[in-house]
Amino acid sequence: MPHLHLESFHPIALPATQGDVAFDFIATSRGEGKESLIATRFRDREFFVLHKKSGEKHLLKSDKITRPSPNFLIKQALLAYASHANLVILDSNVDTAGENVHLKTHDALKSVDFFADHFPTGREVRVEVGFGSARHLLHQAAQNPDVLFIGLEIHKPSIEQALKQITIQNLTNIMVLDYDARLFLELIPSNTLSRIYVHFPVPWDKKPHRRVIGDVFVEEALRTLAVQGRLELRTDSENYYRFALETYSHPNYARFEVRKNQEIAIVSKYEDRWKRMEKNIYDVTLINDFESPQKVLEGAFVFSEVP
Numbered sequence: 179m180p181h182l183h184l185e186s187f188h189p190i191a192l193p194a195t196q197g198d199v200a201f202d203f204i205a206t207s208r209g210e211g212k213e214s215l216i217a218t219r220f221r222d223r224e225f226f227v228l229h230k231k232s233g234e235k236h237l238l239k240s241d242k243i244t245r246p247s248p249n250f251l252i253k254q255a256l257l258a259y260a261s262h263a264n265l266v267i268l269d270s271n272v273d274t275a276g277e278n279v280h281l282k283t284h285d286a287l288k289s290v291d292f293f294a295d296h297f298p299t300g301r302e303v304r305v306e307v308g309f310g311s312a313r314h315l316l317h318q319a320a321q322n323p324d325v326l327f328i329g330l331e332i333h334k335p336s337i338e339q340a341l342k343q344i345t346i347q348n349l350t351n352i353m354v355l356d357y358d359a360r361l362f363l364e365l366i367p368s369n370t371l372s373r374i375y376v377h378f379p380v381p382w383d384k385k386p387h388r389r390v391i392g393d394v395f396v397e398e399a400l401r402t403l404a405v406q407g408r409l410e411l412r413t414d415s416e417n418y419y420r421f422a423l424e425t426y427s428h429p430n431y432a433r434f435e436v437r438k439n440q441e442i443a444i445v446s447k448y449e450d451r452w453k454r455m456e457k458n459i460y461d462v463t464l465i466n467d468f469e470s471p472q473k474v475l476e477g478a479f480v481f482s483e484v485p
């Protein structure tokens with residue numbers, strides 16, 4: 179995670195700009211171990227830069243929740259703040275190299291507005307939820323050049339890795355979105371997708387409500403899948419497997435297929451690990467048999483100021 183260690187820290191008069199980076203306000207926590215969040219804007223992205231005391235030093239880094247992708251954005255913001263406030267940098271892992279060309283020229287990375295405004299039509303569309311190392315996403319896109327793949331991920335380093343590989347492999351049929359898959363399905367017109375892949379989702383054994391698969395997700399998946407479209411769950415987790423069977427057995431849901439230890443063409447990092455440990459791998463595939471009515475969407479999908 180990009181950060182700067184500073185000799186000292188002080189707030190600047192706000193609002194302020196340094197180059198293309200704008201700082202709007204600072205919110206500081208009360209009491210011991212004070213932390214400050216600096217509201218920052220850079221290239222249409224809004225995020226927080228976090229300041230906290232770390233031993234004798236002061237740490238300036240990105241805030242985990244709002245951290246933008248690519249890393250270049252946060253690096254520029256950290257350097258801009260330090261420069262504007264005339265802060266002495268003791269050490270850092272922020273290079274001053276220019277922007278990563280893979281990301282700069284990348285138009286595979288889309289915003290949620292893009293999909294809300296013009297959901298791609300006219301060709302087969304498949305969605306992969308939580309693509310992680312993106313091995314499966316890249317493989318599928320290379321094998322099926324006529325199909326459009328939308329990859330959803332919330333882990334920014336995985337997104338950066340995927341974008342680099344998309345460039346290196348010259349793939350033009352992948353769109354990548356940094357967004358929670360459970361919310362994204364709501365934006366998709368009904369009867370649109372041919373497949374939704376959910377491979378090795380986080381099991382969340384102690385907090386099952388955080389699982390990607392749940393009643394609302396399954397309802398939205400069935401609405402957005404075309405007739406004969408498939409929601410493909412692949413997991414090594416016995417609990418997740420049983421949970422999916424239970425969820426799919428709801429009387430209104432469609433038919434499903436179950437397979438154990440089925441070989442597939444491409445093996446992800448997680449699958450590699452589970453196979454070495456000789457764990458069972460389960461595929462539970464839900465198949466949609468019905469046409470769904472169109473959904474009427476209201477409201478915006480980005481955070482904005484409350485009037």
Ligand SMILES: C[S@@+](CC[C@H](N)C(=O)[O-])C[C@H]1O[C@@H](n2cnc3c(N)ncnc32)[C@H](O)[C@@H]1O
Pocket residue numbers: 307308309310311312330331332333336357358359360376377378379380390446447448449
């Ligand atoms: C265990 S990893 C599996 C990655 C990959 N599918 C594989 O098979 O190697 C789960 C991935 O899902 C992502 N993820 C978790 N919840 C998500 C959500 N609600 N929306 C999109 N991605 C999510 C995580 O960031 C993580 O990269």
